Amino acid sequence: MRAEDGFQLTAFTERNAYLGDPVLPSLLKRILPSSAAAEIEPDLVRLGGEVITTVRAICERATPPRLTQYNHWGQRIDLLETSEAWKELKGIFFEEGVPGIFYERKYGEFSRVYGFAKLHILVGDSHVVGCPISMTDGCARVLELVGTPEMKKDIFPRLTSRDPSFAFTSGQWMTERPGGSDVSLTETTAVPTDNAKDAMWPEYVLNGFKWFSSATDSNVSVALARTGDVKNGSRSLSLFLVPLRLPLIPQPGVSTPSPMSNGIYTHRLKNKIGTQIVPTAELSLESTKAYLLGPLNQGVKNILPVLYITRIHSAISGTGHLRKCLEIAVAYSKVRLVSNGTQLLKDNALHVAQLASISLVYRALTHLVFGTILFMGRVEAKVATRDDELMLRILTAVVKAFTAEKAASAMEEAMTTLGGMGYMEEVGIGRSIRDALVEKIWEGTTSVLALDLVRSAKDPATFAAFTSWGNKIIDSCSPELERELEVPLGELKAAFQQIQEVYSKSTGISPLVPRPALLLVGYAASATMLLEHAVWSDSTKTAERGADVEVFTRWVSEGGLRQSSKEVQTALGLGKERITMNSTLAYGPKL
Structure with a gap:
């Protein structure tokens, strides 16, 4: 039989990436002022259509980067x-x-919501371009906060430009071979020039080796380097703006x-499981x-805005990829016939139950991410209360770790709803899973963020x-509503009480508690x-x-709060015996 003969699969059709989203339109209707929503929503509808047509077509043409270190001579x-x-x-x-929308601040505290809504729609069809964009965003924020007037005049407008021919992208160089997330072991040194x-333009020269640069094709980067005694660990690190090429202004x-024009040598490109289109490399810095x-020796403090911003970008990556995977699964269920061709998957109760469980995770994560974005918007627009600032401090760690943990497994579930297809x-879906898996590692693993x-x-x-x-x-x-939700409200209140008790322990938290506590x-x-x-x-009596x-x-x-609470309670009761046995299970008994 020829391939053209016999049964033919029906291709599924995805909906507009914004209008078909089960969460975003309603969420934005609630949190955006009506005047802003009236301007923003048509733009998101337009983008939602372009993502599944124009942007996706470009995405399919992308190929991995290539590095040629030596020429024929x-x-x-x-x-x-x-x-x-x-x-x-x-x-x-x-x-x-x-990231221009974030810094134009046309919509004040809601500018972050608008820009991240666009990212949420774009993520699944952009080959992780959001990675260098996130670091560009972070660099812009650092320059806005601590950059010199000349940097703000010459570099900041390029980092926030809407003109691709003028715009700069930025990298972020923290990771080195000795420490990974532990920057206290940074080997790169910085020495002042005349x-x-x-x-x-306070000028220094850097010498060292950066083990992981995710934006090797960028124009500039922010980097940590040692300006004091190595015995002082992270307290002797300073933050620098590094031109990838000289002169800095093209x-x-x-x-x-x-980049060799500024003593930057590419040792090799990284061979990664996912994010294969992103030019990630190991770099030598030589003068x-x-x-x-x-200020000098305050590099960790000065780079924190980059980490806060990139962690939220990381969370948007998780929800954005999950959005696409869920949409594919839903679209497929509307065309795939089963039961001898008599029933669509969308009419099969068992199948729909699986889709509903994926949708539940997606809804929870998307609300968590945009709720966190609201706090960031308030802080940047300078309308935040002290409690808002403290909430952002907590949630930037939680939203990144929690979304990374939950989104990847939900994507795997979405894949299975299509069977072999x-x-x-x-x-x-496979590419989304591979690309999103890195969010469990970039900008701090769950255990690092738990600490x-x-x-x-x-x-x-x-935590108060x-x-x-x-x-x-x-x-x-x-x-x-309180009567209707009596049971879940009681469980949520108990969870808050448990969290308050865990993090207020004056004697410190047991080493086995931080990870389950973060998830709670x-x-x-x-x-x-x-x-x-x-x-x-x-209160508004919506149809939803x-x-x-x-x-x-x-x-x-059903989502996991009950089980998470039990795991925290169990961890609180575990002591040295459990730690010793964990070591035995991982490495075998001591001989």
């Missing part, structure tokens, strides 16, 4: 070549106003020089010119603000944001009121 050239499609995708992000006292009509950002590369959350608890006001926020939303339920915070925060939406839906209330109920009772 044995001369070192370090020629990095990226595909035209990769460059086009970066150009689309700039033209769409990402121009170090220049108030506009000259019109002059060909683009190699590389760089400019000090902020889901495993095919052409469908696109960061413990550090934040040293200020008692931090978190508990106050949760109780305020719980108390906003109408009497009728993630469940409680996402449940609270789902509740906030359900309260709004109930029943579904919104059910989503909150299921997330508390």
Whole structure:
């Protein structure tokens, strides 16, 4: 039989990436002022259509980068070549106003919501262009906060430009071979030049090896380097703006020089499981010119805005990829016939139950991410309260870790709903899974972020603000809604009480508690944001009121909050014996 004969599969058709989203339109209707929504929504509808047509077509043409270190004559050239499609995708992000929207601040505290809504729609069809865009965003924020007037005049406008021919992208160089996430072991050194006292461009030279650069084709990067005694660990690190090429400002009509022009040598490109289109490399810095950002020996403090921003970008990557995978699964269920061709998958109760469980995760994560973005928007627009600032401190760690943990497994579930078709590369779910898996590692693993959350608890006001926020939303339920949600509300209140007790321990937290405790915070925060939406839906009598209330109920009772609470309680009771046995299970008995 020829392939053209016999049964033919029906191709599925995806909906507009914005209009078909089960969460975003309703969520934005609630949180955006009506005047802003009237301007923003048509733009998102337009982008939602272009993503599944124009942007996806460009995405399919992207190929991995290539590095040629030596030419035919044995001369070192370090020629990095990226595909035209990769460059086009970066150009689309700039033209769409990402990250420009964040800094134009036309919509004040809601500018972050608008820009991240675009990212959420774009992520699944952009080959992780959001990675260099996130670092560009972070670099812009650092320059806005601690850059010199000259940097703000010459570099900041390029980092936030909508013109691809003018715009700069930035990298972020922290990771080195000795320490990974532990920057206290940074080997790269920075030595002042004769121009170090220049108030506009305080110049240093850097020497070292950066093990992981995710934007090797960028124009600039922010980098940590040691300016004091190595015995002082991270307290002797400073932050620098590094030009990838010299001169820093491109000259019109002059060909683009190699990074070797600033003593930057590409050791090799990384061979990664996913994000294969992103030019990630190992770099040697040899007398590389760089400019000090902020006070000397305060590099970790000065780079924190980059970490906060990139962690939220990381969370958007998780929800954006999951959005695409869920849409593919739903679209396929509408065309795939089963039961001898008598039933569509969408009419099979068991199949729909699986789709509903994936949708539940997607809804919870999307509300958690955009709830966190709201706090960031308030802080950047300078309308935040002290409690808002403390909430952002907690949630940037939680949203990144929790979303990374939950989104990848939900994508795997989406793949299985297509059977063997889901495993095919052409469908696109496989690439989303591979690309999203890195979010469990980039910008801190769950365990690293769990320890960061413990550090934040040293200020008692931090989790006091978190508990106050949760109780305020719980108390906003109408009497009728409170009666309807009596059981899940009780469990949510208990979770907040447990969290407060765990993080307020004066004797310190057991080493086995931080990870499950972070996940419990993630469940409680996402449940609270789902509740906030359900309260709004109930009070405004929306058509989705029943579904919104059910989503909150299921997330508390079935989504994992109950189990997470039990795991924290178990971890609190574990001691040295458990730690010793863990070592035995991992490495075998000591001989």
